[in-house]
Amino acid sequence: MKKRIKSNIIHKHIQTHSSMYIFHTVLFIMGVVFGAILVNSLSVTQKDDLFYILNEFFNQLKQKETIQPKDVFWHSIGYNSKYIGLMWILGISMIGLPLILILIFLKGVVIGFTVGFFVQQMGLKGVFLAIISILPQNFIIIPVFLSMAVVSVHFSVQMIKKLFIRSTFQPFTPVFIEYGLFFGIAILLLCVAAIIEAYITPIMMRGILNI
Numbered sequence: 192m193k194k195r196i197k198s199n200i201i202h203k204h205i206q207t208h209s210s211m212y213i214f215h216t217v218l219f220i221m222g223v224v225f226g227a228i229l230v231n232s233l234s235v236t237q238k239d240d241l242f243y244i245l246n247e248f249f250n251q252l253k254q255k256e257t258i259q260p261k262d263v264f265w266h267s268i269g270y271n272s273k274y275i276g277l278m279w280i281l282g283i284s285m286i287g288l289p290l291i292l293i294l295i296f297l298k299g300v301v302i303g304f305t306v307g308f309f310v311q312q313m314g315l316k317g318v319f320l321a322i323i324s325i326l327p328q329n330f331i332i333i334p335v336f337l338s339m340a341v342v343s344v345h346f347s348v349q350m351i352k353k354l355f356i357r358s359t360f361q362p363f364t365p366v367f368i369e370y371g372l373f374f375g376i377a378i379l380l381l382c383v384a385a386i387i388e389a390y391i392t393p394i395m396m397r398g399i400l401n402i
Contacts, residue, residue, distance in 0.1 A: 215292075215337050215340050216337060221299065222302075223299040223303035223306075224299075226300035226303025228307070231311075238312065245312075249396075252397055260390050263385075263388060263393075264386065264388070264389035267388045268378075268381060271335075271381045271384070271385070275378075276374070277290075279370075282346045282347045283346070284347075285354075292340070298333075298336055302329065306325060309321040309324075320400075327387050327392050328392060338377070342370065346370050
């Protein structure tokens with residue numbers, strides 16, 4: 192029963208904000224494409240330097256000499272929570288709407304660049320490594336980022352309406368509490384993603400590298 196209620200709430204939320212989700216998803220995909228194209232703008236020296244660093248990391252990974260999983264976990268939580276935390280704050284500020292969109296685009300650029308570099312430098316093996324190293328945790332992280340962006344933009348728009356359109360005035364406290372609860376749920380989901388990134392992804396990558 193509880194699962195059905197939660198499913199209905201999520202379905203209703205996505206349906207209500209479907210146009211915003213489509214817009215943010217397209218923006219994210221544009222970032223991915225731009226990031227993949229950006230790889231071609233690197234000089235040969237820059238590509239060689241990056242690949243040397245990447246190869247050193249892979250060698251350490253095969254020999255199990257990389258960073259401890261708990262350190263990866265806390266780094267992932269720290270980085271991603273700060274990222275969505277910035278979106279949350281920008282949503283409250285009202286003037287931060289363009290910056291929220293830029294953050295989503297930049298997230299796409301980072302992923303697109305990473306995948307593009309793997310594939311360009313390592314071919315088919317790079318495709319498998321990109322899928323194994325990026326997809327598992329980002330299967331959770333990307334939806335969380337997109338949802339946080341949509342909710343932040345919506346909250347900011349609601350704030351603007353409350354300030355300038357009196358007829359839409361509603362009590363502010365429940366809206367703000369709901370906004371805060373959404374941020375808390377997002378953090379919990381990022382914890383799950385961090386566990387995958389720290390404890391599962393390295394094992395899968397090591398398996399691919401040892402083949």
